[in-house]
Amino acid sequence: MDGPWIDLSGQVAVITGAAAGIGQASAEAIARAGAAVILLDRDHVGVAAAAAALDKVGCKVVARTHDVTQENDWQALGDWIAAEWGRLDILVNSAGIARFDRVDASIFPTYHEVFAVNVEGTLRGMALALDHMRLVGRGAIVNVSSTASLKGNPAMASYGASKAAVSHFTRSAALETNRAGLDIRINAVLPGFTETGMAQQVYDQFDAKLGGREQTLQVFASGRPAQPAEIADLILFLVSDRASFISGSIYSIDRAQGA
Ligand SMILES: NC(=O)c1ccc[n+]([C@@H]2O[C@H](COP(=O)([O-])OP(=O)(O)OC[C@H]3O[C@@H](n4cnc5c(N)ncnc54)[C@H](O)[C@@H]3O)[C@@H](O)[C@H]2O)c1
Numbered sequence: 001m002d003g004p005w006i007d008l009s010g011q012v013a014v015i016t017g018a019a020a021g022i023g024q025a026s027a028e029a030i031a032r033a034g035a036a037v038i039l040l041d042r043d044h045v046g047v048a049a050a051a052a053a054l055d056k057v058g059c060k061v062v063a064r065t066h067d068v069t070q071e072n073d074w075q076a077l078g079d080w081i082a083a084e085w086g087r088l089d090i091l092v093n094s095a096g097i098a099r100f101d102r103v104d105a106s107i108f109p110t111y112h113e114v115f116a117v118n119v120e121g122t123l124r125g126m127a128l129a130l131d132h133m134r135l136v137g138r139g140a141i142v143n144v145s146s147t148a149s150l151k152g153n154p155a156m157a158s159y160g161a162s163k164a165a166v167s168h169f170t171r172s173a174a175l176e177t178n179r180a181g182l183d184i185r186i187n188a189v190l191p192g193f194t195e196t197g198m199a200q201q202v203y204d205q206f207d208a209k210l211g212g213r214e215q216t217l218q219v220f221a222s223g224r225p226a227q228p229a230e231i232a233d234l235i236l237f238l239v240s241d242r243a244s245f246i247s248g249s250i251y252s253i254d255r256a257q258g259a
Helices: 021-032 044-057 071-084 105-136 157-179 197-210 213-221 228-239
Strands: 012-016 036-041 061-065 090-093 138-144 183-191 250-253
Touching: 012 021, 012 071, 012 105, 021 036, 021 044, 021 090, 021 138, 021 228, 036 044, 044 061, 071 105, 090 105, 090 228, 105 138, 105 157, 105 183, 138 157, 138 228, 157 183, 157 250, 183 228, 197 213, 228 250
Parallel strands: 012 036, 012 090, 036 061, 090 138, 138 183, 183 250
Antiparallel strands: none
16 A cells, blocks of 8 residues: 555544543544544633644644533534534544542442543444444544453442443444444544543542552552553554454553553
8 A cells, every 4th residue: 555554634533532631642643644633622721722732733623612421512513513524534532531439329429420421422422423424334433441441440430330331332333333334443442541631630649648659650550651642543543444344342552551
């Protein structure tokens, strides 16, 4: 194949949670591969800054304030994409939150909050993308799950369960599109501990308790956290035609943290 190894030029990508962390890094990677990128985040200052930082890449970039839990925001986005772009090729569902909780009667507020963003937000994103992608019979979706979905999670019970749900919906949706004969690939990535705002929550909670940052990293990251760009590279691969035979797959990216 001639040309760059990954070429997304002419494609339109939506990335949720794009103001920071893994979402922001994914938006940059996808933009550098030539796609037009639509950055969504409920943090309107952050998402505008993330979009401005992408000007250097020279791609089409738009920031939208968007809360993934709000049906109205998805409705407005769908109408706008149809009117302005006429296509949607790529969706990365990266918006997510983590809360500390455990399985007892106090869990319900955090359970509702975490499931609304991580599960319902991801589902709404998939629903919107599939509406657009079914019209042309092709597209690629990556959901950001977590290695926390793979085993019990005593400090963040709702978070782990929400990510297990994300992985399961990923598989189910991929089976549906595949059985319908559509070239719409849907995969999930499961990052291990990654240096983002979410990691900061863990540092704030555990550094003092465990005796310092080094100890926290030893417990949560087997030594070193991932950088968001390292996760974004896998996401970029999965949304590209290089991954043309990959759908319904769940990829841990954790440098053997869970091995
Ligand atoms: N950092 C880690 O260690 C780690 C590990 C595994 C998985 N993940 C997952 O990666 C994804 C990205 O997280 P991150 O680590 O980059 O954290 P982050 O906090 O840096 O970024 C998350 C972004 O999502 C946005 N967001 C939160 N709720 C939203 C909502 N309702 N609507 C729109 N935007 C919303 C935030 O404003 C923020 O910009 C999340 O789904 C997270 O669960 C993170």
